[in-house]
Amino acid sequence: MDFITLEDVEREYRVGDNIIKAVDGVSFALAQGTFNVILGQSGAGKTTILNLLGGMDSPTSGTISVGGEEVSGMEERELTNYRRTKIGFVFQFYNLVPNLTALENVQLAEEVCRDPLDAQEMLDRVGLSKRMDNFPSQMSGGEQQRVSIARALAKNPQIVLCDEPTGALDSVTGRKVLKLIRDVAIDLGKTVVIVTHNAPIAEMAQTVIHMRDGKIAETETHEHPKDVE
Ligand code: ADP
Ligand code: ADP
Numbered sequence: 001m002d003f004i005t006l007e008d009v010e011r012e013y014r015v016g017d018n019i020i021k022a023v024d025g026v027s028f029a030l031a032q033g034t035f036n037v038i039l040g041q042s043g044a045g046k047t048t049i050l051n052l053l054g055g056m057d058s059p060t061s062g063t064i065s066v067g068g069e070e071v072s073g074m075e076e077r078e079l080t081n082y083r084r085t086k087i088g089f090v091f092q093f094y095n096l097v098p099n100l101t102a103l104e105n106v107q108l109a110e111e112v113c114r115d116p117l118d119a120q121e122m123l124d125r126v127g128l129s130k131r132m133d134n135f136p137s138q139m140s141g142g143e144q145q146r147v148s149i150a151r152a153l154a155k156n157p158q159i160v161l162c163d164e165p166t167g168a169l170d171s172v173t174g175r176k177v178l179k180l181i182r183d184v185a186i187d188l189g190k191t192v193v194i195v196t197h198n199a200p201i202a203e204m205a206q207t208v209i210h211m212r213d214g215k216i217a218e219t220e221t222h223e224h225p226k227d228v229e
Contacts, residue, residue: 003032009062024214040211088152109154
């Protein structure tokens with residue numbers, strides 16, 4: 001069953017007298033509880049797609065629906081609610097609050113959403129039960145990213161959106177973190193969409209959408225995705 005669908009989505013930006021088509025006629029469908037990658041070079045339109053899926057931006061035309069709700073038709077208030085309750089975000093640079101412990105960072109999720117998952121359990125699932133009282137500065141990059149994954153999941157979102165989640169990590173740590181996102185999120189029934197320019201990451205995905213110049217160049221599906229070691 002399709003959970004996320006985009007139909008002929010366009011996002012144009014006006015820059016001076018020019019119109020830039022950041023996303024130009026994109027359609028795809030992703031099933032619930034799957035791990036998906038949007039792959040492409042810088043400027044391909046990946047971040048714009050992620051912002052559209054996360055309700056941070058709206059399409060110029062076309063339809064986006066998530067779990068049967070039409071996100072592309074929402075007003076600003078509904079979009080805020082959608083971001084708060086339906087979406088977990090994982091960023092390249094973790095975005096943790098420096099003066100809060102790992103546990104307190106994950107507990108922030110409880111303040112914004114209706115039906116949070118247990119913060120301690122989420123930290124346990126990402127292998128950080130012994131680091132709950134550490135501050136971000138006392139943790140490695142990989143550990144900080146695991147905290148941010150726990151925080152994204154603690155919101156109990158429908159979708160987890162990750163923007164270059166391994167971009168600031170060495171490749172071995174990056175792969176471990178990615179496997180963790182995949183295994184923990186899928187176990188919890190979340191649908192994951194990762195945006196990256198890093199091709200090897202794509203081998204771990206069920207669906208890989210290759211973007212070029214705002215368009216889909218190719219869509220690959222892997223029935224049995226690899227664990228990239
Ligand atoms: P990617 O994430 O693949 O690097 P983006 O989605 O960030 O690509 O950008 C796609 C295109 O849209 C690029 O040409 C970029 O310069 C342009 N773009 C993105 N955001 C804006 C904006 N706010 N204003 C103008 N142009 C933008
Ligand atoms: P508030 O206005 O109360 O800060 P927002 O709607 O801005 O609420 O944020 C709701 C959720 O969406 C938060 O979890 C936040 O991290 C996320 N969010 C909002 N804006 C962005 C953005 N531009 N990039 C990434 N995440 C965002």
